[in-house]
Amino acid sequence: MRPVIREQEFADRWKKVQALMEEQKVDLVAAYADDRYVYGQAYSRWLVDYEPQFEAAFVLVPAVGEPCIITGAESVEFALLSSKCRNVKAIWEFLHPDEEYPYCQVTHLDSVIRELEESSGRKIINVGIAGKSAVPYDLYRTLTGRFGEEHLVDMDASMSMLRAVKTENEIEVIRYAYQIAEAGMQKVYESIREGITEREIAAEAEYVMRKMGAEGMGIAMMVNSGPENTSPILSRTTFRRIEKGDLVVATIAPRYEGYHGAIGRPFVLGTPADDIKRYIELVMYAQEETRKMLRPGVTAREMDAVSRKYIEEAGMGSHFAYSGIHSTGTIEFEPPILSSKLDLTLQKNMVFSIDIPMFLNDWGGMRLENGYLVTEDGCEALCSCDVNYKKESL
Numbered sequence: 001m002r003p004v005i006r007e008q009e010f011a012d013r014w015k016k017v018q019a020l021m022e023e024q025k026v027d028l029v030a031a032y033a034d035d036r037y038v039y040g041q042a043y044s045r046w047l048v049d050y051e052p053q054f055e056a057a058f059v060l061v062p063a064v065g066e067p068c069i070i071t072g073a074e075s076v077e078f079a080l081l082s083s084k085c086r087n088v089k090a091i092w093e094f095l096h097p098d099e100e101y102p103y104c105q106v107t108h109l110d111s112v113i114r115e116l117e118e119s120s121g122r123k124i125i126n127v128g129i130a131g132k133s134a135v136p137y138d139l140y141r142t143l144t145g146r147f148g149e150e151h152l153v154d155m156d157a158s159m160s161m162l163r164a165v166k167t168e169n170e171i172e173v174i175r176y177a178y179q180i181a182e183a184g185m186q187k188v189y190e191s192i193r194e195g196i197t198e199r200e201i202a203a204e205a206e207y208v209m210r211k212m213g214a215e216g217m218g219i220a221m222m223v224n225s226g227p228e229n230t231s232p233i234l235s236r237t238t239f240r241r242i243e244k245g246d247l248v249v250a251t252i253a254p255r256y257e258g259y260h261g262a263i264g265r266p267f268v269l270g271t272p273a274d275d276i277k278r279y280i281e282l283v284m285y286a287q288e289e290t291r292k293m294l295r296p297g298v299t300a301r302e303m304d305a306v307s308r309k310y311i312e313e314a315g316m317g318s319h320f321a322y323s324g325i326h327s328t329g330t331i332e333f334e335p336p337i338l339s340s341k342l343d344l345t346l347q348k349n350m351v352f353s354i355d356i357p358m359f360l361n362d363w364g365g366m367r368l369e370n371g372y373l374v375t376e377d378g379c380e381a382l383c384s385c386d387v388n389y390k391k392e393s394l
Contacts, residue, residue, distance in 0.1 A: 002213055003172040004257055005049065010084045013047060016162050017061050026153055027124040028116065029061040030143070032131035038219055042330040043130050044069075045258035046163055050083035051215075055094060056136070059085070060112070064120040070094065070112055073101035093142050109146060128155035160335040164327060166349050171373060173259045174329070174351055176213075178371050178382040180254045181261030184209040188223060188250045189388065192269055198223045198237045205252060214254035218262070218332030222251040230364035233321050233357065244270045249366045253332040260332040261382065262353045264369030267389050275363065279316075280389050283356040283368040286310040287385075290325070290354050294372055294379040300342035307356055321359045328353045328371060350374045351382070 017029055033044035034056040044050040047059045048067055055072030057079070062068075068087040069079050072094040079088040090106045117124050127147050129135065132154050135143075143152060166174065184205040191201045202223045206214075224235040225248045235249075242248060246269050253262040266280050286307040293306050303325050311320045323339035328351055336344050338352070351373050359365035371382035 003169075003176050005173060006169055007084065009167060009169050010048060012167075013162075014061060014067060017047070017159070018063060020155075020158055020162065021061070021063055021128065024128065024153065024155070024158065026126045026128040026155070027063055027122055028113075028126075029128040029130060029155060029159070031059040031061065031159070032129070032135045033057045033059060034134065036134070037216065038333075039131075039134065039331055041258070042334065043159070044083075045330045048083045048085040049258065050079055050085065051258070053078065055096075056139075057094070060116065062116045062120040062124075063122050065116075068112065068116065070109070072096065073099075073104040073106060076104065093139060109142065113146070126151050126153060128153045128159075130155050130159045132156055157335070163329050163334070164336055164350055165347050166329065166351055166373075168349075170259065170329070171349065171351070173257050174261065174371075174373075175382060177254060177256040177259050178261035178263070180209045180212045180214050180256055181252055181263045181371075182383045183212055184214075184252045184254060185250060185263050185265055188248075188252070188265070189267060192242060192248055192267055194244055194269065195241050197239045197241050198225055198229070199239055201242075201248075201250075202237045205250075209252075209254045214256055216255050218253040218255045218260040219251070221253075222249070224249050227362065227364040230366065231360055231362075232365070233359050242269055245273070247272075247276055247364050247366065249364075251367060251369065253328075255332075258330050260328050260330075261371060262328050262332050262355075262369055263371070263383055264355060264367040265387060265389070266366035266368065270390075270392065272390060279358060279366065280368075280387070282311070282314050282316070283358055283366065284387055287354050287356045287368050287370065290356070291370075291372060291379060291381075291385075294346070294352065294354070294374060295377060296346055296348050296374060298346050300336065300338040300344040300346075301340050303338040303346070304340050304342075307354070311356070311358065316358060319358045319360055319365070321357045324355045324357055325352050326355070327351060346374055348374055348376055352379075 031043035034040040055075045057071035060068045073090040187205040187208045248267045251264040290307045325338040355369040372379040
């Protein structure tokens with residue numbers, strides 16, 4: 001049996017959100033969701049296991065009672081069938097302006113708010129917004145017109161921290177997501193040969209991951225080769241054919257039950273040049289030294305400093321292109337991100353991706369990325385950290 005997020009887990013999450021609302025004196029949380037596959041479904045999957053398609057949505061969490069989904073007309077039956085929410089309504093504010101939906105009963109935001117006030121026995125004055133930066137302008141204007149700017153509270157930071165410490169059920173699901181990712185990366189390694197294209201390698205890896213239960217990717221799969229394609233932090237997988245001596249960099253993040261496993265690896269087809277070998281061994285060393293520090297009680301600033309130190313001492317500090325340690329969950333790259341700016345102390349059952357970047361070089365670039373669970377007195381690798389980076393020509 002593959003692990004899943006159990007029903008009780010969602011009810012427990014609603015209670016956590018409602019406790020946070022009481023603390024922040026908020027009467028309703030409106031968590032935005034859409035089908036942007038990197039960030040769009042994070043709150044809706046976590047709250048009610050809903051994955052929007054085509055039409056955007058708000059998951060409304062009242063101070064008392066169960067959540068409600070408001071969305072467009074085409075999504076009502078889909079949300080009822082696929083989510084943990086039994087109260088789903090189409091509202092005019094979410095309808096496509098050029099469409100007509102004669103089969104669907106459509107209401108207004110005001111009507112939904114009145115219903116929630118009646119069922120919760122509480123007047124809704126202050127509204128917390130989760131996912132505020134993604135809310136479309138016109139929709140945000142609707143909210144400000146209904147409640148007033150002064151009554152809208154940005155709850156992104158506090159809501160994100162509710163997801164930071166994983167439950168045992170979440171850890172089961174994340175472990176399996178990393179098993180999927182590791183199988184996909186192994187297929188990347190097996191597929192590398194002269195003449196094969198980057199996209200063909202990606203297709204082979206995705207097939208393996210889909211068969212294991214991946215529902216999609218948290219980021220577009222990146223399989224890149226040669227100096228031009230590997231130098232940027234983000235690259236498109238292309239029809240470039242692999243050549244002998246190429247550096248090949250793969251980054252994969254399959255999504256399973258809304259959760260992610262994220263792995264990044266550099267490979268070389270044939271014997272690596274001395275400088276490429278040195279850089280690969282440097283990122284391996286920096287990651288291992290960072291892993292040794294990962295445990296409860298360590299601060300975000302201390303974690304961020306470790307890997308930077310080794311890369312900077314090697315004269316490559318300007319190529320350490322971003323803060324390399326981030327949580328992973330319903331977003332592949334989610335808070336907390338362990339940077340020098342963050343005031344955070346690590347806790348047991350947080351999950352982090354240690355991602356050592358070395359990009360924007362004349363010779364190309366690479367990342368080495370693995371996932372770790374913070375344990376009682378250290379950390380546990382969620383995937384194999386052995387890097388067999390040399391692939392012999394066939």
